[in-house]
Amino acid sequence: MSREIFAYIEHHEGVLDDSALELINAAKKIDESANVVALVLGTGDNLNKACEEAAKTYASVWKVDKSDLSYPNAEIIRAMLVNLLPKGSICLIPHDTFGIDLGPGLSVKLDTPYVPDIIAIDKVEGDKLVAVRQEFSGQAHTHVECDISSGAVLTIRPGTFAADESKSASGEVVDKSGDAGDVEVKRKFLEVVEAEAGDVDITQADILVSVGRGIGEEENIELAEELAEALGGVVSCSRPVVDAKWLDHSRQVGTSGKTVKPKVYIAVGISGAFQHVAGIKGNPFIVAINTNPKAPIFQVADVGVVEDCIEFLPVLTEKVQEMK
Numbered sequence: 610m611s612r613e614i615f616a617y618i619e620h621h622e623g624v625l626d627d628s629a630l631e632l633i634n635a636a637k638k639i640d641e642s643a644n645v646v647a648l649v650l651g652t653g654d655n656l657n658k659a660c661e662e663a664a665k666t667y668a669s670v671w672k673v674d675k676s677d678l679s680y681p682n683a684e685i686i687r688a689m690l691v692n693l694l695p696k697g698s699i700c701l702i703p704h705d706t707f708g709i710d711l712g713p714g715l716s717v718k719l720d721t722p723y724v725p726d727i728i729a730i731d732k733v734e735g736d737k738l739v740a741v742r743q744e745f746s747g748q749a750h751t752h753v754e755c756d757i758s759s760g761a762v763l764t765i766r767p768g769t770f771a772a773d774e775s776k777s778a779s780g781e782v783v784d785k786s787g788d789a790g791d792v793e794v795k796r797k798f799l800e801v802v803e804a805e806a807g808d809v810d811i812t813q814a815d816i817l818v819s820v821g822r823g824i825g826e827e828e829n830i831e832l833a834e835e836l837a838e839a840l841g842g843v844v845s846c847s848r849p850v851v852d853a854k855w856l857d858h859s860r861q862v863g864t865s866g867k868t869v870k871p872k873v874y875i876a877v878g879i880s881g882a883f884q885h886v887a888g889i890k891g892n893p894f895i896v897a898i899n900t901n902p903k904a905p906i907f908q909v910a911d912v913g914v915v916e917d918c919i920e921f922l923p924v925l926t927e928k929v930q931e932m933k
Contacts, residue, residue, distance in 0.1 A: 618632075618647050637731055656674055683707060685794050688792040724761065725763075771887070814842055814871055844856070878899060
């Protein structure tokens, strides 16, 4: 008998997050014959747009339209999902800042196992699921066994499962607003305070040369700037560079920085911890330059260069300039 798997869909102003197309493939790794249902919560026209878009990928879309959901609130959504999810179902949630808030409490309320930050499904045998996680900033992989006989809440690391770009479904949107119930909450959304714009908007760049701790010194960032100029791109960075006050926070990529969608991403001296990689969306061509051949960044890179970036960057810049 096929399992019932639910995917929590994140969206903003009617546009689905990239993870929406990845969760369905994660679900199929658990059970190829599963009935995968998209859970789309929100309000108004933006919710309807998101549901219509989700229905292109998912055969079934459950819509919950509540005025309290004008902005995602994990306290409200957790209670509504408890009302909605059938007993024994598996719920997949993106492992981002919101998913980290939503997932653990949901598993407690549903009395099901919880496995966070999954990067792969190793195997499923009967009611035993073996998931793969990373430990020690990606330096080691662990295989976690989970009994899914009573269901489970699993958070999936964005970008680790291929996106389903087929848009082959003609799914049905079912309004489940009544079944979700009305929830009283202690915290309420007030407003979004936009961060001040920096000198460069890295979210609009097609080419990013991103520097990390491995750049060594502030003066060496000039090497990345020269490469970025030769490529027609801009310089971004990881959190240690911002913490050192070498570059402004507006240049930071990651969960505590900006989410970017470049066509090419060159990671210079960046280890590739989840908090950084989670900020890279849209499946860009990734080039990683690092002296450590076991750095996690190489696991997501299309091209890996094991070399001292201080020595390699001038050579690469010169070659780019020659080609131009």
